[in-house]
Amino acid sequence: MNASTTLVYDGSFNGFLTAVFVAFDEKINVADIQKNNQSQNGLFSETETIFTHVDKAKRVWNGIRNKSHNAISNIYFAFLSETEGVEMMLYTYIQKLMRAKNGKYLDYSDSTVLFIAQLARKVGREKHRMEAFVRFQLTKDNIYFANIEPDFDVLPLISKHFRDRYADQKWLIYDVKRKYGIYYDLDHVEMVSLNLKDIHHNKTVKSDAFATEEYEYQTLWNDYFKSTNIASRINPKLHTQHVPKRYWKYLSEKKEAV
Amino acid sequence: MNFDRIREKLNILADAAKYDISCASSGSDRTNKNKGLGNASKMGICHSYTPDGRCVSLLKILLTNHCIFDCAYCVTRKSNDVPRAAFKVQEVVDLTINFYRRNYIEGLFLSSGIFKSPDHTMERLVAVAKKLREEENFNGYIHLKSIPGASDELMYEAGLYADRLSVNIEVPTISGLKLLAPDKKHEDFTKPMEKVKNEIVRYQSERKIIKNTPKYAPSGQSTQMIVGASGESDKDIMYSATYYYKTYNMKRVYYSGYVPVTHDSRLPAIGSQVPMLRENRLYQTDWLLRFYGFSIGELLNKQHPNLDMDVDPKLSWALRNLHHFPVDINKGDKRLLARIPGIGMQSVDKIMKARKFRKLNWDHLKKIGVALNRAQYFVVCDSNQWERRDLDAERIKGMILQNSYGKFRDQYSTQLSLFN
Ligand code: SF4
Numbered sequence: 001m002n003a004s005t006t007l008v009y010d011g012s013f014n015g016f017l018t019a020v021f022v023a024f025d026e027k028i029n030v031a032d033i034q035k036n037n038q039s040q041n042g043l044f045s046e047t048e049t050i051f052t053h054v055d056k057a058k059r060v061w062n063g064i065r066n067k068s069h070n071a072i073s074n075i076y077f078a079f080l081s082e083t084e085g086v087e088m089m090l091y092t093y094i095q096k097l098m099r100a101k102n103g104k105y106l107d108y109s110d111s112t113v114l115f116i117a118q119l120a121r122k123v124g125r126e127k128h129r130m131e132a133f134v135r136f137q138l139t140k141d142n143i144y145f146a147n148i149e150p151d152f153d154v155l156p157l158i159s160k161h162f163r164d165r166y167a168d169q170k171w172l173i174y175d176v177k178r179k180y181g182i183y184y185d186l187d188h189v190e191m192v193s194l195n196l197k198d199i200h201h202n203k204t205v206k207s208d209a210f211a212t213e214e215y216e217y218q219t220l221w222n223d224y225f226k227s228t229n230i231a232s233r234i235n236p237k238l239h240t241q242h243v244p245k246r247y248w249k250y251l252s253e254k255k256e257a258v
Numbered sequence: 259m260n261f262d263r264i265r266e267k268l269n270i271l272a273d274a275a276k277y278d279i280s281c282a283s284s285g286s287d288r289t290n291k292n293k294g295l296g297n298a299s300k301m302g303i304c305h306s307y308t309p310d311g312r313c314v315s316l317l318k319i320l321l322t323n324h325c326i327f328d329c330a331y332c333v334t335r336k337s338n339d340v341p342r343a344a345f346k347v348q349e350v351v352d353l354t355i356n357f358y359r360r361n362y363i364e365g366l367f368l369s370s371g372i373f374k375s376p377d378h379t380m381e382r383l384v385a386v387a388k389k390l391r392e393e394e395n396f397n398g399y400i401h402l403k404s405i406p407g408a409s410d411e412l413m414y415e416a417g418l419y420a421d422r423l424s425v426n427i428e429v430p431t432i433s434g435l436k437l438l439a440p441d442k443k444h445e446d447f448t449k450p451m452e453k454v455k456n457e458i459v460r461y462q463s464e465r466k467i468i469k470n471t472p473k474y475a476p477s478g479q480s481t482q483m484i485v486g487a488s489g490e491s492d493k494d495i496m497y498s499a500t501y502y503y504k505t506y507n508m509k510r511v512y513y514s515g516y517v518p519v520t521h522d523s524r525l526p527a528i529g530s531q532v533p534m535l536r537e538n539r540l541y542q543t544d545w546l547l548r549f550y551g552f553s554i555g556e557l558l559n560k561q562h563p564n565l566d567m568d569v570d571p572k573l574s575w576a577l578r579n580l581h582h583f584p585v586d587i588n589k590g591d592k593r594l595l596a597r598i599p600g601i602g603m604q605s606v607d608k609i610m611k612a613r614k615f616r617k618l619n620w621d622h623l624k625k626i627g628v629a630l631n632r633a634q635y636f637v638v639c640d641s642n643q644w645e646r647r648d649l650d651a652e653r654i655k656g657m658i659l660q661n662s663y664g665k666f667r668d669q670y671s672t673q674l675s676l677f678n
Contacts, residue, residue, distance in 0.1 A: 132303050136360045144359060167293045168395070169359055216261045217356050220268055224317065224357075227272040228308045230517055230532075242307040253306055 004031035009050040011035040013079055016087060017057035019050040020094055024060075033087035064094065071097050077120035077127075080153045089115060126150050127157045133247050134162075134173060137218075138211045144171040155182050159189050225253035259352065268353070270343040274323040274334050275369055278426065278482060279514045283315040283364035283399045285477040286421040294395030296358055296365070298421060298477075302399075303364055316367040316401060317357050321345055321382055325371030329439040331428065331487045333519045334371045344373075350386045351394065358398050365399030365421075366390070376407035376446070384412060387419035399477075404454065406446035413453040417461075422477040422509070423454050430498040434488035437524060451506040454479045458507065478509035485540060486533040487516040487525055492565045493558040496543055500554045503547075513540040539565040546572055549603055550596045569655060573599040576636055577651040587639040588617050600632030631661045 005028050009015035016033065023030050031045035065072040075090055083089075093116045129150075136144035144166070148155075155175050159182050162171060166184070174181035174194060183192045243251070284302030304313035320334070322344035328336045354366045368386055372379050383402050390396040402420040404413060416423055425447050429435045432444050454475060461474035481502055483495055499511040515537040518528045543565060546552040550572070557571055558564075566574040576583065576599045585594050587609060595606045608626045612618060617640035624630055635654045638644045649657075 128303075132305050134361050138360070146361070164290055165297050166295070166359070166361075167290050168295050213259070213356075216259070217360065220261075220265060220353070221357060221360070221362050223265060223269055224272050225306060225308075225314065227269055228276050228312075228314055228318070230276060230308070230310060242304070242311060242313075251306060 004029045004045045006030075006032045006034060006045045006047045007050050008034050008036050008047055010052055011037065012052060013076065014054055014057040015050060015052040016079060016090070017060040018053045019087075020091060021053075021056040021060050022048075022050055023091070024098075030088075030091060033091055035087075060094075064097065067097055067100075074116055074120040077123040077157070078116045080157065081119050081123050082153055083119060086119070123152045123154065123157070126152050127154045129247065130154050130158050131161050133243075133251060134158075135251060136171060138214045139209050140211055142170060142211075144169050146171070146173045147176050148173060149176045153178060155180070163189050222253050259349075264349060264353070267343040267345055267349070268319070270341050271320045271323060271345060272318065274340075274371075275318045275320045275367075277333070277514065277517060277519075278318065278367070278369060278403075279312065279512055282422075282477075282480070282510065283401075285509065286399055287476055288397050288399075288421060288473070290397050292395060294397055295355070296396055296398035298397065298399050299364065305362055305364070315364040316399065317354055317363050317365070318367040319345070319350070319353075319369075321350065321368060321370040321379075321386070322373055323371045324373045326374070327372055327439070327441040329428070329442065330520070330522050330524050331438055331484055331516065335520075338520060347382060347385050347389060351389050354390060354398075355394055355396065358396070363398075365401070367401040367403075369403035370405065372405060372407075376405045377409050377412060380405045380408035380412040380416065384416050384419065387416065391419045401477075404450040404479075406442055406450070408450050410449075410453045413450045414457060417454060417457050417475040418472055420475055422480060423450075423475050424480045424482070425450050426482040427498070427502065428482065428484050429488055430483045430490050430495045431488065434490060438488055448506075451479065451481070451502075455506045479506065480508055480510040480512065481506075482512040482514055484516045485513050485537055491563040492536070492540065492543070493563040495540060496547075496554055496558050499544060500547065511544060513537050513544070535567055536565070539567065539571060543571045551593055552597075568659060570599075572597070573632060573655075573658070577655055580651060583636040584638045584644070585636060587623065587637050588613050598633055598636050600629035600634075600636075602627075632658055 007019040007023060007028070007030060009019045019033050022028065023033075028048075036049070061072065064075065071093075075093065078086060078090060089112055092112050096110065096112065130148055134146045134148060136146045139145050153175070155173065155178075158173070162173065162182075163184055168186070170183075170185055172181055172183045172192070180191055180193045182189050282302055283298070284300065286298035287300065288298040290297040302315060304315050306314040308314060322342070323334045323340070324342050324344060325332075325334045325336055332338075333340065350366070350368065354363075357363045358365065366386075368383055370379050370383060383405070387400050387402055390400065399422075400420045401422040401424065402416050404416065404423050404425040406425055408416075413423070427447050429438055435442065435444060457474050458478065461471060464471045483498065485495060495513065499513075502508045502511055515532040515534050516526060517532050518526050518530050521528060543557055546557060547554060552572075552575070557575055562578075565571050569577070576597065582594070582597070585598055587595070590598075592606060592610060595601060595609060596603060601609075605626050605628050609618065609623075609628075612622060612626065616622075618626075619640040620630065620634075620643070623633070623637075623639060635645050635649065635658070
């Protein structure tokens with residue numbers, strides 16, 4: 001058995017796919033795949049730094065997609081969960097997939113396959129939640145601005161939804177936790193990083209960065225939310241099941257409850 | 259925008275609209291056109307939830323709560339002493355657009371009290387939708403209420419801009435309608451339904467030939483019935499529902515437990531409990547009829563004019579029909595599997611797939627998501643353990659109830675204690 005190697009990549013999805021390419025191509029006995037800012041030297045393995053190579057990444061992407069559409073989206077979603085050690089799980093998953101005669105019939109009684117599928121489902125749920133719970137606030141320079149702090153790195157996944165829907169307004173969705181955002185300038189969406197002095201949660205304090213009518217619309221929305229309630233049907237348990245408390249700070253209709 | 263005035267109107271007109279419980283924003287295929295604003299999400303999105311757990315996806319308001327009619331069950335009725343207000347067309351447009359741009363909503367659900375005449379009212383509703391589509395290039399979801407008695411021409415126009423249209427039948431029986439809504443005739447409801455149905459049929463057949471036929475109510479039509487206002491039986495309700503599904507191709511029928519809003523000797527008193535458990539049982543029945551292959555006469559008939567409150571309608575049917583059971587999980591056809599208590603349609607599909615590879619036992623069924631506490635009395639599978647005792651329906655029901663924690667258990671047990 002040849003000595004095992006730890007592959008270190010730049011943290012991007014393309015970087016990860018490149019690592020997979022290199023591992024297959026050079027028949028490396030992979031000990032681990034690590035992000036360069038978190039890499040620890042394994043006691044008994046060598047490290048090899050992977051340089052992200054879009055063409056190589058594409059070949060892996062296409063190879064997997066030709067096997068199974070479902071698998072490629074599972075892999076991408078699970079990767080964005082940023083779960084520690086997910087890279088190695090994904091690598092094993094890809095190996096199994098490539099060996100399987102028919103990608104469609106991946107065996108869900110296999111623990112890796114099940115784990116990745118479950119992880120992907122969790123990320124998918126977070127994606128849907130963000131599509132629902134993003135609350136834009138209109139800034140003075142006419143940009144619809146929203147903060148999010150999702151459990152997983154879902155900005156790349158929600159970009160298309162917002163671009164398709166809000167095609168005629170400038171918008172910016174900023175991930176406070178991961179310190180980057182996506183900005184749509186009426187033409188295309190780009191990644192941006194900002195230095196936000198002040199995180200614009202839906203705080204009760206008003207910020208003068210926002211248009212004057214912004215707070216009026218928030219008040220109207222809060223009023224509206226209150227009036228949808230039918231007191232004789234109240235059911236708090238069902239309510240928090242749908243809107244978990246950790247999301248409340250973004251929702252202007254929940255301002256008073258935070 | 260005169261903020262204070264709008265705020266006042268919104269409070270009045272949202273409050274009056276909340277008793278309409280349909281909130282669906284799904285089923286439309288409208289896409290964003292010419293880089294405009296919005297699109298419809300096939301699945302619908304809930305942007306928030308009310309404190310009673312209902313989805314908030316649309317701005318649901320009345321254009322006005324002035325009304326010339328006096329339907330007993332309605333807060334908006336003429337004789338009720340409540341503050342009145344009316345939006346201008348442009349005000350509704352502005353609210354919708356501004357809420358939509360902030361990602362609060364999927365679109366607008368606009369209804370209205372009837373002022374002057376049905377046509378006059380319908381015309382205004384159509385004007386709002388038209389403005390949204392043509393001036394604002396808005397492609398989000400629009401649900402318009404068809405005003406009972408509105409003309410065919412207006413109903414036609416409404417469908418050109420709206421994704422969904424609905425007339426709420428509200429009272430499931432014609433006798434109840436006479437008693438509670440004396441100003442309205444049954445035909446006032448059915449005429450717009452008929453028109454909308456015909457236009458949808460026309461649109462769907464033309465679209466097959468000409469790809470860019472203008473859309474007509476792509477998300478179909480729906481209706482709502484109030485439950486527990488006029489002493490109707492579950493059988494009355496579900497037979498009318500079936501009639502509306504069949505006759506007018508309804509996408510959905512909604513059942514809304516009556517919330518007492520008024521002192522009126524014809525109606526339950528203010529403070530009476532909203533029949534939420536009953537509402538839930540009706541939805542379950544609706545589901546069984548639409549997706550599980552049951553026919554209405556099997557679930558409700560002369561001998562059983564009302565649904566059981568303590569068990570769900572499928573279990574109730576199974577208990578009355580023990581001669582169909584046990585079903586062999588590994589052999590029974592799809593139609594039969596769907597009739598087993600504790601097995602949902604998703605599980606049926608999974609069972610059909612999985613049993614191609616291997617014979618299924620209790621463990622497999624559990625993993626698939628079958629509710630064994632109910633199903634175990636009605637199936638055999640690849641195991642030598644199954645219910646061998648010859649239990650009668652009462653015993654089975656007792657054992658199932660002992661081990662179940664339904665979401666309405668509390669309500670049910672307080673209802674029970676009332677009878678003790
Ligand atoms: S016509 Fe409509 S708004 Fe007017 S009282 Fe009857 S149900 Fe209410």
